[in-house]
Amino acid sequence: MKTIKTLSLAVVAALSFASCSDDDDTPEIVNEEEVITTMTVTLTPTDDSETITLQSRDLDGDGSDAPVITVSGNLVSGTTYNGAIVLLNETESPAEDITEEVADESDEHQFFYTISSGLDATTEYTSFDEDGNPLGTTFILTAGAASSGTLTFTLRHEPTKPNDGIESAGGETDILVSFDVSVE
Amino acid sequence: MRIYALMVLLLCSLPSFSQICNNTLSGKVIDLHDGTALVGAMIIIAGSEQTVVTDINGNFSIQNLCDQTYAIQISHPYCLTSGHKIKVDGNTIKTFQLEHHLEALNEIVLKGHAQNKKSNTLAQNTLSGKKIEQFSSGSLGDALNSLSGVSSLNTGSTIVKPIINGLHSSRVILINNGVRMEDQEWGVEHAPNIDINTAENITVLKGASAIQYGGDAIAGVIVTAPEKIFIKDSLYGKTLLSASSNGRGSTLTSKLTKSDDNGWFSTLQGTIKRYGDFEAPEYVLSNTGTFERNASVRVGFNKFNYGIEGYYSFYKNEIGILAASHIGGAEDQVRAINSTIPLVLNDFTYAITYPKQDITHHLARIKAFKKFNGFGKVNLQYDFQQNQRLEYDIRVGDDSDTPSLDLVLKTHTLLVDIDSNLSENISIKSGFMARYQDNFADPSTGVRRLIPDYEKYDLGVYGISTVQLQDNWLLEAGARFDFTYMDVFKFYRTSFWESRNYAALFPEIVVEEYDNQLLTNPQYNFFNASGTVGSTYSFNDKLKLFFNYSLASRVPNPSELFSEGLHHSASRIELGDLSFKSEIANKVALTLQKEGTVFGFSIQPFINNIHDFIVIEPTKVEQTIRGNFQVWEYRQTNAQLLGIDIDATYALSSHVNFNHQFSLVKGYDRQGGGALISMPPVNTTNEITYENPKANNLKLALQSTYAFRQNEYPNTNFEVYIAQSESFELVDVSTPPEAYHLLNFRSSIAVPITEKSNLSVGFNVTNLLNTRYRNYLNSLRYYADDLGRNFLFNLKFNY
Numbered sequence: 001m002k003t004i005k006t007l008s009l010a011v012v013a014a015l016s017f018a019s020c021s022d023d024d025d026t027p028e029i030v031n032e033e034e035v036i037t038t039m040t041v042t043l044t045p046t047d048d049s050e051t052i053t054l055q056s057r058d059l060d061g062d063g064s065d066a067p068v069i070t071v072s073g074n075l076v077s078g079t080t081y082n083g084a085i086v087l088l089n090e091t092e093s094p095a096e097d098i099t100e101e102v103a104d105e106s107d108e109h110q111f112f113y114t115i116s117s118g119l120d121a122t123t124e125y126t127s128f129d130e131d132g133n134p135l136g137t138t139f140i141l142t143a144g145a146a147s148s149g150t151l152t153f154t155l156r157h158e159p160t161k162p163n164d165g166i167e168s169a170g171g172e173t174d175i176l177v178s179f180d181v182s183v184e
Numbered sequence: 185m186r187i188y189a190l191m192v193l194l195l196c197s198l199p200s201f202s203q204i205c206n207n208t209l210s211g212k213v214i215d216l217h218d219g220t221a222l223v224g225a226m227i228i229i230a231g232s233e234q235t236v237v238t239d240i241n242g243n244f245s246i247q248n249l250c251d252q253t254y255a256i257q258i259s260h261p262y263c264l265t266s267g268h269k270i271k272v273d274g275n276t277i278k279t280f281q282l283e284h285h286l287e288a289l290n291e292i293v294l295k296g297h298a299q300n301k302k303s304n305t306l307a308q309n310t311l312s313g314k315k316i317e318q319f320s321s322g323s324l325g326d327a328l329n330s331l332s333g334v335s336s337l338n339t340g341s342t343i344v345k346p347i348i349n350g351l352h353s354s355r356v357i358l359i360n361n362g363v364r365m366e367d368q369e370w371g372v373e374h375a376p377n378i379d380i381n382t383a384e385n386i387t388v389l390k391g392a393s394a395i396q397y398g399g400d401a402i403a404g405v406i407v408t409a410p411e412k413i414f415i416k417d418s419l420y421g422k423t424l425l426s427a428s429s430n431g432r433g434s435t436l437t438s439k440l441t442k443s444d445d446n447g448w449f450s451t452l453q454g455t456i457k458r459y460g461d462f463e464a465p466e467y468v469l470s471n472t473g474t475f476e477r478n479a480s481v482r483v484g485f486n487k488f489n490y491g492i493e494g495y496y497s498f499y500k501n502e503i504g505i506l507a508a509s510h511i512g513g514a515e516d517q518v519r520a521i522n523s524t525i526p527l528v529l530n531d532f533t534y535a536i537t538y539p540k541q542d543i544t545h546h547l548a549r550i551k552a553f554k555k556f557n558g559f560g561k562v563n564l565q566y567d568f569q570q571n572q573r574l575e576y577d578i579r580v581g582d583d584s585d586t587p588s589l590d591l592v593l594k595t596h597t598l599l600v601d602i603d604s605n606l607s608e609n610i611s612i613k614s615g616f617m618a619r620y621q622d623n624f625a626d627p628s629t630g631v632r633r634l635i636p637d638y639e640k641y642d643l644g645v646y647g648i649s650t651v652q653l654q655d656n657w658l659l660e661a662g663a664r665f666d667f668t669y670m671d672v673f674k675f676y677r678t679s680f681w682e683s684r685n686y687a688a689l690f691p692e693i694v695v696e697e698y699d700n701q702l703l704t705n706p707q708y709n710f711f712n713a714s715g716t717v718g719s720t721y722s723f724n725d726k727l728k729l730f731f732n733y734s735l736a737s738r739v740p741n742p743s744e745l746f747s748e749g750l751h752h753s754a755s756r757i758e759l760g761d762l763s764f765k766s767e768i769a770n771k772v773a774l775t776l777q778k779e780g781t782v783f784g785f786s787i788q789p790f791i792n793n794i795h796d797f798i799v800i801e802p803t804k805v806e807q808t809i810r811g812n813f814q815v816w817e818y819r820q821t822n823a824q825l826l827g828i829d830i831d832a833t834y835a836l837s838s839h840v841n842f843n844h845q846f847s848l849v850k851g852y853d854r855q856g857g858g859a860l861i862s863m864p865p866v867n868t869t870n871e872i873t874y875e876n877p878k879a880n881n882l883k884l885a886l887q888s889t890y891a892f893r894q895n896e897y898p899n900t901n902f903e904v905y906i907a908q909s910e911s912f913e914l915v916d917v918s919t920p921p922e923a924y925h926l927l928n929f930r931s932s933i934a935v936p937i938t939e940k941s942n943l944s945v946g947f948n949v950t951n952l953l954n955t956r957y958r959n960y961l962n963s964l965r966y967y968a969d970d971l972g973r974n975f976l977f978n979l980k981f982n983y
Binding site: 028036065150152154176 | 583637705
């Protein structure tokens with residue numbers, strides 16, 4: 001008899017446990033915090049020619065829309081450009097500047113610039129981490145003879161530092177964007 | 185206790201100064217309940233050291249007794265020992281009745297649900313307690329892997345999911361201590377949250393015939409059973425320590441049981457496992473350590489006609505994920521696959537850093553049974569589970585220590601089962617199930633939910649009847665109906681919603697629209713039927729034929745319905761489909777089994793046709809700002825799996841045995857054509873064992889396992905442009921690795937310490953030749969070799 005009482009108690013407890021579930025509130029939206037939607041590379045010439053902007057923008061992150069890649073114009077042969085990279089998370093408003101986070105962890109990040117063989121241009125790092133190894137959020141690009149090809153920006157997280165270039169750097173790719181660029 | 189009883193009896197019998205002493209006391213010992221003779225009951229005459237044992241008819245006879253009153257004690261392995269006073273006056277005949285309950289009580293404790301056999305017409309493959317102890321330091325998946333037809337889907341060496349006849353995850357039902365595990369089993373990298381050391385034996389049913397557990401076991405059912413507890417006064421336990429060279433860690437597990445002849449019993453159990461980085465033959469597998477802590481307590485009260493039992497277990501596991509597997513898109517995949525060594529190699533450490541999993545599982549259960557005369561037995565069970573899964577990724581900035589995934593899954597289940605015998609030859613098992621489940625994905629992770637918030641209600645009802653047609657011929661048939669209601673709140677990216685044409689298909693479920701996401705409220709009603717028909721025929725007492733047909737229906741899991749985004753650990757984008765229907769499987773399994781002391785075998789062919797089989801496979805490559813990612817989409821098709829499992833044992837001599845296992849499974853997409861992805865390759869295990877009970881139970885075993893190369897696979901390789909080499913390179917994600925052969929060695933010896941305790945010492949070596957290999961069913965095979973040689977030292981203390 002005692003057992004039956006205990007049992008029925010257990011059942012009642014179980015049922016009441018089950019029935020007092022969550023309320024009907026709709027869940028809270030999550031806006032990806034560290035997603036990088038936009039990379040803008042601004043190439044400011046040291047002479048008075050036109051500033052060139054390279055941009056990759058993907059507002060749905062890893063969603064089904066492909067990034068929109070734009071190049072504002074052609075590089076001018078023989079011109080030296082000061083390059084600056086800005087990374088934004090535009091899913092938040094106002095947009096969050098991710099470049100700062102990368103710079104704060106400069107020893108764990110490095111940008112690499114890969115220039116295809118058809119394109120006559122050279123790059124040089126102008127930003128460094130606290131150990132003096134390249135970070136690459138800013139750089140100098142010198143346009144050579146008239147040519148065209150791709151300019152690829154790769155941001156690696158936790159690469160081997162120092163390294164002899166992207167081939168041996170390792171790490172995980174955070175950004176990888178290629179731009180079709182011409183020098184005229 | 186027994187000793188006290190005997191002493192009291194001894195004292196009582198002291199005044200026995202004898203006279204004429206040539207009388208005989210004879211008679212019979214029978215079961216109090218049904219009068220059957222008890223064989224092997226021991227009768228001791230206090231004071232005279234005289235002991236006799238009942239024969240096959242329960243008869244006994246004691247000579248040379250005097251005319252006086254004797255105190256005697258009667259004991260039997262399955263009965264409560266009883267004391268009697270007998271007045272001997274000339275030749276005396278007496279019948280003693282014993283309570284032959286223990287066995288029955290234990291079976292109730294053991295079975296939880298119903299009968300000894302989980303299914304009467306599907307051959308069971310069981311792992312014994314001894315075998316489980318060999319895997320004390322491993323996982324459930326590792327242990328099950330040693331059964332034919334069961335393989336495992338691994339993520340590294342510590343996340344091991346069982347595959348039954350080629351299928352896994354939601355298609356495998358796992359019954360832990362009578363409770364269906366609800367531990368987010370849908371994910372490929374979600375291993376069962378069970379401490380293997382809590383199980384006394386594990387049974388695998390390669391089919392859905394055990395419908396009392398659920399109707400959706402398209403692959404099969406795994407049942408872990410706790411230890412039998414005898415209803416008598418005792419206190420016993422065991423402690424097992426296992427130390428491994430690979431991983432430089434150890435496992436300590438201990439269990440203590442107290443039982444009382446008044447019906448009360450309790451068990452306390454705990455396990456702690458700590459391993460650092462594991463090692464492949466040529467390098468350290470960085471960040472693959474684990475730290476597991478488990479505890480369980482079981483308290484109960486059992487009588488012949490009723491009983492109640494409570495159980496609680498706690499499982500916590502922190503698992504490091506191979507550092508080299510954390511990569512970006514396809515361009516990184518090319519580097520990782522083409523590299524001969526892992527991309528990240530660090531020195532050995534015990535520290536577990538990111539990426540890692542941190543899982544906590546609570547399980548509480550209360551159950552009771554009552555037997556009713558002429559009706560049968562009613563079981564009632566309520567259980568509660570809470571599973572929290574935290575997955576940490578390598579993140580930057582303020583989020584570094586925030587998990588990327590934080591899911592809490594709570595499940596309440598109420599079960600009522602009734603076992604009844606209609607007649608001597610017909611028994612019926614029926615029951616009812618009600619379940620409520622709530623999933624909560626914590627938004628504070630700052631990462632879009634992988635699995636949405638949902639509430640799920642399940643109701644199920646089943647009945648199985650077993651008919652003994654003849655002594656050697658049994659029929660079984662059963663049916664089950666399940667209803668599932670799901671209420672989901674899911675955020676979709678607007679771009680995905682539109683690209684899938686959901687805007688036109690499901691406009692009514694949109695609750696709210698945001699900038700680039702929208703909140704939807706999908707609701708599902710699934711009505712599923714399942715059933716089984718089978719027969720077992722015994723040609724003689726050694727040779728048996730099992731036939732079983734089962735129909736199983738499975739509701740799509742949340743991952744199949746709602747996935748939509750980047751799956752970091754797999755480096756791919758996964759997309760589910762809102763419109764999926766239930767998967768329906770028809771499986772036929774045959775088993776021919778011969779038991780024998782010299783030669784025994786079992787041959788188990790099967791065929792499983794699955795309608796609306798949900799499969800995930802690559803469909804395209806998508807460009808993102810992080811590079812290119814392969815997109816894997818779930819789709820429904822018709823699949824067919826067929827295969828055969830063979831087991832054979834042959835006794836070469838009284839000490840030497842040869843064991844053989846062979847498993848083959850083939851899976852085909854019968855709609856789209858071609859092979860199914862991730863099917864276990866053919867494998868065979870051959871083992872030679874030496875056992876000598878006289879030489880301190882010395883056991884030696886040499887085992888060879890050979891895994892063939894999987895030659896049937898869908899080719900899902902693709903090419904990606906690499907800026908550095910200015911060329912397209914192949915991303916080889918589908919070509920299976922080469923075949924491999926591993927040798928393992930096992931040895932153990934048992935040393936008695938006192939009358940009631942013994943120590944067993946074991947020394948094992950796995951991957952004896954330190955062979956480099958990669959396993960097709962290990963999702964980290966692209967990034968590193970599998971485990972190298974491991975020396976394992978075991979100490980087991982029984983007391």
